[in-house]
Amino acid sequence: MxxxxxxxxxxxxxxxxxxxxxxxxxxxxxxxxxxxxxxxxxxxxxxxxxxxxxxxxxxxxVADSGGWGGVVLAHNVEEPAHVDELLAQAVAAGAVLARAGAPTAWGGYSGAFIDPDGHPWEIAVNPEWPLDDGGRPRLG
The missing domain is CATH 3.10.180.10 (2,3-Dihydroxybiphenyl 1,2-Dioxygenase, domain 1)
Structure with missing residues (x-):
């Protein structure tokens, strides 16, 4: 595979x-x-x-226990302000804020929301993974 x-x-x-x-x-x-x-x-x-x-x-x-499945989706952006903007947009659309945007121990900036069906999303800036012109991360 x-x-x-x-x-x-x-x-x-x-x-x-x-x-x-x-x-x-x-x-x-x-x-x-x-x-x-x-x-x-x-x-x-x-x-x-x-x-x-x-x-x-x-x-x-699989049997659906209704709980969290151990998966977090992530969306990387280029600037900390974009993290905060996307978190606010998600909350305005009906998400639950799981974690406000803040500096991370690994040198980035991230926050998280949970969509209306319980799927967690992290919004992050990772300085070690710059984004290409298509918004795809390049592992540093």
Whole structure:
């Protein structure tokens, strides 16, 4: 298997609510999305999907305990002010602020929010991982 991830599917309880939340953050569903079933987002070299949480669990062969699954999604930005702006935007759209933006022990700046379906997102500046013109991190 090649060392890459091509798709991340987030299980959601209410697709319309999830679409409203991510739409408020500026995300636009890809035309290949299926209304009322699944939403796809082209996120620059990979795809993020929103799909019914129960269907996702059944399709994946796991029991959904309803709790956190041990995964945190991250979005890197270039400046600390952008971290704070995105956290505020997410909270205004319905997220819960998990951790306000602050300097980190590893020399960066980060904060976190939890989307309406319980998926945690970290928003971070990592000076060791500069972003290329497409917004993709380059491991230093």
């Amino acid at each position: 090649q060392q890459r991830v091509t798709l991340i599917t987030l299980g959601v309880h209410d697709l319309d609510r999830a679409l409203g939340f991510y739409g408020a953050l500026g995300w636009e569903p890809h035309p290949s999305s299926v209304d009322g079933e699944v939403a796809f987002f082209d996120v620059g070299g990979m795809v993020v999907a929103l799909w019914d949480r129960a269907k996702l669990a059944a399709d994946s062969g």
